[in-house]
Amino acid sequence: MFRKSIDEFMYYLPFLREVIRKDFKKKYHKSVLGVAWSMLSPLMLVITVIFSTIFRRSIPYYPSYWLGGNLIFAFVMDGAQSAMNSVINNSSLIRKMKIPNYFFCISSVTQNFITMLLSLIPYFAVSFIIGVQPSPYMLMIFFPIILAYIFTIGLGLFLCAYGTFLRDFNYLFTIARRAWLYITPIFYPIDIIPENYRFMFELNPLYVYITIFRDFAMNNTMPSERLLIVATFYSILTLILGMMTFKEKEDRFFLYI
């Protein structure tokens, strides 16, 4: 059975490529700057300037701190949300062709993933301009990024399994996203939370990925082993949970799309 799933995955791999290509084309259809938009979006100058003045003393290289956190956060949230809607959005295809449903989740997360990879270019450009020193640790950022990718696929599959039945999940998710933004230290420093409550951050997968990313990308340090293990654990657990939920629900999708 496992063998069969892998064969199926390999068989539809060209399809995954085509769908991602198609969605990219459609997203930037008739836009002059095209893919360049995905590089411009992280340069949200207003917020950067305002918060830079507020937090200048407690966080060095504040723009890198904020933009890096936001990069990961936006990727996970956008990716999960688009995965949640992917089955509904592709219902015309799903009703006519036999394609494993989860491919639509993977493709929409991957599309966001590519956008994020492109955003890394302006991110590092800004970092170097404000004086972050280049270091070999920066090459390690792919570790937290890929873990976040796996986490997002898992979360997306989970949300899609329910979001296909109940369209309210979109609104719920928007609210949850806002709350999640505030409990994750993205624009504020971790120090504003008392020391003895700080372990609670580690229950938040996004905090873990963002911290690892920041350590590699701007602090030039190796994150603690504990953090790396926790991050891997979250990714794998979420993926398995998402896959199981999706598998259980997907047989009834065709009644609702």
Added chain:
Amino acid sequence: MINISEQAVEIVNPIINESLRTNDFYDDDEDVCVNVQNVSVMFNLSKNREEGIKEYFINMVKGKVGYKEFWALRNVSLKVHRGDALALIGRNGSGKSTLLKTIAGIIKPTRGSVEVNGTIAPLIEMSGGFDRALSARENIFLAGAMHGHTRKYMKKRFDEIIDFAELEKFVDVPIKNYSSGMIARLGFAVATCVNADIIIADEVLSVGDAQFRLKCENRIQQMLKGGTTILYVSHSPAQVKKVCRTAVWLEKGVVVDMGNVNDISDRYMQTIKQEQ
């Protein structure tokens, strides 16, 4: 609730399906490429499909979360042999498309099993899953990828497809600007070019003009000789007789009869005339 419907199936089944539990038309079991066994498909007809959590809870309180069941197929069994052309006939809503979708693997049967040996190119509702915002060129690669073909392979077949569909002038026009006949032509051309073992054609030929229909029929004959299996739905008895050898007659989700295409379609037409 489920108990009731199971009973309903049990009641219907012995009357009509007794002699047809397996397809008696064939005597051997060799080379079966589609094997449908006791397939039933249930749809949820309830008017208040729970699309929101609020509605869901309101309905739960009212005790209405259950579905109004509708059985689109009841205990359908049939076998299709390699290289055969099978026609599905029956009135609108008799379950033809549902059966085809079940065979194509798009719908999972509520009960029973479908076994398919080989790849399927489904042509359902004319287009085999085209994206209307994309051009013919992009759609060809997309459709090819759905059958596991790489871009490289599809590039080789590209000219052949466009040539057959007669769309040379419109290759880069988004297909939302196409006429329904043009889309059907493209769909047929793609489905017959991806080297599938089984082709499912659901009323594809009804939109094309006479000339294209003739071309398609020739192509189908060619493919049948090459060992491709075709499952075919059409409301034109003449066309069915021309293309197919065997036929299955469906009525309200139940197989009424199956056998030689001439017998079945004649009897079907007679019944319809009598009803009027």
